[in-house]
Amino acid sequence: NAGVTQTPKFQVLKTGQSMTLQCAQDMNHNSMYWYRQDPGMGLRLIYYSASEGTTDKGEVPNGYNVSRLNKREFSLRLESAAPSQTSVYFCASSAGVAGANVLTFGAGSRLTVL
Amino acid sequence: KNEVEQSPQNLTAQEGEFITINCSYSVGISALHWLQQHPGGGIVSLFMLSSGKKKHGRLIATINIQEKHSSLHITASHPRDSAVYICAVSNPLNFGNEKLTFGTGTRLTIIP
Numbered sequence: 001n002a003g004v005t006q007t008p009k010f011q012v013l014k015t016g017q018s019m020t021l022q023c024a025q026d027m028n029h030n031s032m033y034w035y036r037q038d039p040g041m042g043l044r045l046i047y048y049s050a051s052e053g054t055t056d057k058g059e060v061p062n063g064y065n066v067s068r069l070n071k072r073e074f075s076l077r078l079e080s081a082a083p084s085q086t087s088v089y090f091c092a093s094s095a096g097v098a099g100a101n102v103l104t105f106g107a108g109s110r111l112t113v114l
Numbered sequence: 115k116n117e118v119e120q121s122p123q124n125l126t127a128q129e130g131e132f133i134t135i136n137c138s139y140s141v142g143i144s145a146l147h148w149l150q151q152h153p154g155g156g157i158v159s160l161f162m163l164s165s166g167k168k169k170h171g172r173l174i175a176t177i178n179i180q181e182k183h184s185s186l187h188i189t190a191s192h193p194r195d196s197a198v199y200i201c202a203v204s205n206p207l208n209f210g211n212e213k214l215t216f217g218t219g220t221r222l223t224i225i226p
Contacts, residue, residue, distance in 0.1 A: 042118070042200070042216030058213065090157060101204070103147070103214075105157040 002026055006091045006106035013081045013113045021076040021109050023091030029104070030096030032074035033058075034066060036087040037108075043090065049074055050096060081113045117141050118217040120201050126223045133188040135220045137201030146184050147214060148175050149200040157200070160186075193224045 006023045013019055025032065030051045035043040045058030049068040063085060065077045074093075078085055091106040121136045137146070148160040161168050161175040163184075168175050172191075177184040188195055198221050202214040 040218060042218050043202075043214075044216075045213055048213060088155065092157075101145070102159045102162050103149075104159065108155045108157075110155075 004091055004093055004104050004106040006089075006109055008109060009107065010110050011112070013078075013111065015082060015113060017081050017113075018077065018079050019081065019111075020078075021089055021091070021111075022073070023075065023106060024073045025091075025093040025104070026072065027093060027095075027104065028071070029093035030071070031094045031101075032068065033092045033094075033103070034064075034074070034076045035090045035092065036060065037090060038087050046076065046089075078111075081111075083113045085111065086113045087111060117215050118201055118203055120199075120217040120220050122220060123218070124221045124223075126225065127191055129192060129224055129226050131191050131224075133191050133195070133222065133224075135186045135199050135201075135222070137184045137186070137217060139182050139184075139201075139203045139215075141203065141205070141215070143203040143205070145204045146177055147202040147204070148184075148186050149202060151198040151200060151219065153197065160199075188222075191224045193226050196223050198222070 004025045033048040034046040037043050044060050046064050047066040049055045052071045055066050067075050089109045092103045094101045094103050117140050119138045145162050145164045147162050151157045163177050172189045174187040198219040200219045201217040204214050
């Protein structure tokens with residue numbers, strides 16, 4: 001099925017461990033995004049990539065790095081996980097063209113940092 | 115004050131009722147999105163609109179740019195409509211990249 005695929009769906013880490021969340025889309029979208037969702041708060045943008053080869057910080061980038069490996073793939077890395085990074089993470093993509101920017105979301109990745 | 119406010123936060127209704135969820139925003143926007151988050155966690159885009167009204171099946175979204183307000187209506191509600199409905203607005207300076215500001219959502223429960 002066409003869409004956004006993100007892995008893993010669940011992960012438990014200890015403080016200080018590192019991990020990478022993977023995201024891939026097969027819709028030939030230009031723009032990709034990483035959001036985190038915390039209880040009682042709206043989705044918040046961590047990083048985004050407007051096109052292949054470019055990345056930019058969002059609202060809450062501290063403690064994260066990203067790589068836009070190619071047009072399809074956009075990964076999110078936690079170098080040294082902290083309990084404050086316990087959250088549900090969503091990858092999303094959009095065409096990145098004015099007037100055609102409906103977002104398509106992945107299924108989410110639930111991360112717990114102990 | 116948040117840039118995007120939704121009301122109510124929680125809504126419980128009987129099957130068949132007409133549902134209205136409201137979204138108010140305080141900034142200039144290029145477009146407003148309505149999203150649905152299923153109980154299992156997945157998020158689906160329902161509408162993106164910048165003026166007027168859009169309809170898809172039993173769902174209707176309206177926006178009043180002058181009043182900075184949007185509503186999502188569900189006609190003949192059904193238990194499968196139970197979900198969290200999220201409003202989000204896009205900054206006109208970033209139109210094309212869709213860096214959205216999200217509301218905290220309205221949790222809708224439809225009782226059979």
